[in-house]
Amino acid sequence: MNGLTFDVAHLLAGGLVLVSFMLLYQDRLYALLNVFAIHALVLALSVAWQAFIQDAPHLYVTALIALVFKAIVIPVALHRIVARLGIHREIETVVGIGPTMLAGIALVALSMVVMLRVTANADPLARQDLAFALSVLLLGLLMMVTRRNAVSQVIGFMSLEDGLVLAAAGAKGMPLVVEISVAFSILVAFIVIGVFLFRIRERFDTVDVHALDRFRGERR
Numbered sequence: 001m002n003g004l005t006f007d008v009a010h011l012l013a014g015g016l017v018l019v020s021f022m023l024l025y026q027d028r029l030y031a032l033l034n035v036f037a038i039h040a041l042v043l044a045l046s047v048a049w050q051a052f053i054q055d056a057p058h059l060y061v062t063a064l065i066a067l068v069f070k071a072i073v074i075p076v077a078l079h080r081i082v083a084r085l086g087i088h089r090e091i092e093t094v095v096g097i098g099p100t101m102l103a104g105i106a107l108v109a110l111s112m113v114v115m116l117r118v119t120a121n122a123d124p125l126a127r128q129d130l131a132f133a134l135s136v137l138l139l140g141l142l143m144m145v146t147r148r149n150a151v152s153q154v155i156g157f158m159s160l161e162d163g164l165v166l167a168a169a170g171a172k173g174m175p176l177v178v179e180i181s182v183a184f185s186i187l188v189a190f191i192v193i194g195v196f197l198f199r200i201r202e203r204f205d206t207v208d209v210h211a212l213d214r215f216r217g218e219r220r
Contacts, residue, residue, distance in 0.1 A: 129170025
């Protein structure tokens with residue numbers, strides 16, 4: 001593997017981590033949805049590059065699924081859901097943006113230290129992809145924990161899944177049937193989540209999960 005090939009793969013995987021930080025930084029729903037589309041686009045480019053490096057044509061299917069569904073279909077659908085439900089455009093957070101970003105930096109550092117030690121004997125490209133993938137996964141979890149809006153938590157969940165796809169592609173790919181089943185599962189989960197968002201908004205007039213917790217406490 002020549003240096004340029006490795007550098008491009010490193011740039012794309014690292015770019016996915018950077019866009020994950022951009023997701024954490026957003027405090028407006030529409031901006032968050034737009035950044036998520038960029039997140040999926042970078043993932044598609046990274047997986048397509050892995051397909052080229054590994055000479056694994058089935059990974060092009062994974063890249064195409066990420067591009068069509070996660071970069072186009074899901075963001076557009078969420079835009080329409082937000083507009084139709086009249087959801088508040090600002091994203092409620094559990095903690096401030098500053099502490100959240102610092103926690104994200106700490107998680108990325110932890111990912112690098114742990115994964116690079118665990119995979120010391122692995123292929124260099126696989127090592128860096130797995131380290132970046134773990135970073136994306138942990139940043140997605142952090143977003144789910146620190147956001148009170150249900151839509152932003154959905155985005156956190158889907159960005160977390162992007163990390164899993166990056167890890168699978170970097171570790172010499174995964175079977176095509178697994179890729180298709182994962183994509184189908186994500187699509188079904190998105191449809192179910194959309195239905196629940198409509199029902200929650202209709203019943204409680206909010207999608208703030210903190211407000212739902214307060215309502216549950218009052219019922220008790």
